[in-house]
Amino acid sequence: MKSYSILSAARKTLVAATAALVVGTSAVSFAAAQPQSYANGPASVADLAEGLLGAVVNISTSQIVKGSEGPGAVPMPQLPEGSPFQDFFNDFFKDKGGNKGGSQKVQSLGSGFVIDANEGIVVTNNHVIADADDIEVNFSDGVTLKAKLIGTDTKTDIAVLKVDPKGHKLTAVKFGDSNKMRIGDWVMAIGNPFGLGGTVTLGIVSARNRDINSGPYDDFIQTDAAINRGNSGGPLFNMNGEVIGINTAIISPSGGSIGIGFSIPAQLAAGVVEQLRQFGETRRGWLGVRIQPVTSDIAESLGMKEPKGALVAGIIKGGPVDNGTIQAGDVITKFDGKDIAETRDLPRVVAESPVGKAVDVVIVRKGKEQTVKVTLGRLEDGEKLASADESKPSDSKGAPVAAASVLGMSIGELNDETRSKFGIAADVSGVVITDVAKDSAASERGIQPGEVITEIAQESVSKPKDVMDRIAALKQQGRKNALLMLASKTGELRFVTIRMD
Incomplete structure (x- = not known):
């Protein structure tokens, strides 16, 4: 209470001082008090949202999962006697763990959007419909249609569905140019978060070209528009009503939006969708x-x-x-x-x-x-x-190995004996690494015994002497690092650099 009264007094003093300043400089104060007008910042997106809601759909799927017992079963939690949750858990777990050989129906929800009203083509995420036995598309006007899976692409997490409108008029949206989107541009997401149905959220492009290690072609648009579970597969729109991304992932410790969501850019998605429509598969x-x-x-x-x-x-x-x-x-x-x-x-x-x-x-x-x-x-x-592209190693015997030591590695000739010892494929050539000293420069680079040096500084080597000569030549040239091409036991190649100081 004491701190509150002191704070109140301070506020009164500040208000009085501010009032005096305003009276003395009314023109300046008036100008400063006016809200700035930003041409690209929408005061309302109601008209835009109204025209797009009909094209965004809810995807519901179901899958029949066989019951089990033993390690794979879902155990019934131990609850205190008389717990108010006893009846709930009894109903929830009655077909799990205790259902010998039975099955249950698992359902999930996601989002999607129509890109072709005449053909009934709907785009969503692959993970929304993966392993589904039954797929339904629910439209904003209450109509529900069965969907047929046209094709999926796991590398980009995209799926294409087809529905038969049966006289039902669909609303479609089109892909825009995601390459034109800049950090700070306004975007709008529409989807089915937590199964609530068509929900509109607004935000900006927070970042571009994000790699979150979800696939080989990661190039996500990051946005702070609220995206939650159930938004997956839904569209991210620009302020022209064009789809510039497919919402697919979030970073969240709680499962809810913390303002870090990711969308597959339209530039990548459009080509995949077209291939899935034409061929039912990708052709990259x-x-x-x-x-x-x-x-x-x-x-x-x-x-x-x-x-x-x-x-x-x-x-x-x-x-x-x-x-x-x-x-x-x-x-x-x-x-x-x-x-x-x-x-x-x-x-x-x-x-x-x-x-x-x-x-x-x-x-x-x-x-x-x-x-x-x-x-x-x-x-x-x-x-x-x-x-x-793999070969089986030779198991024949050969002559003794000529050895040397360099840069923390023991190296030797690659012949039948070393091929057999380390299981090196017959088509791998070079100089074998027989040992790596602990805490050496080679060890720091993750080099392992059994790997084969095939090149040094883009010059091929076949004997330990070749390796020693190349390292010596690089040192004479004043090089600080040696570039080695290494082959694994099966022939997989990689480059590493090793310090020579």
């Missing part, structure tokens, strides 16, 4: 390379002024560039006219390119920039090749 471009980031150390080792692009760590056998067009050790800095600033940029721009398209790829090879022409394959076919 494929380059046929394994890549890794270009670190500062690697950039220095390659003679690059700054770390950028995607470093090619390996070539997939039978892929589009298995003809030597692109080689391990090349750094891809531009693809089909698009700059590759980071490693994650390359898979996305390649996947967005049509299968069979001939594109220009700018690479840095041994310090020199050049442009090569590549005809893209199909990713879905390439994934089968990549998984089969």
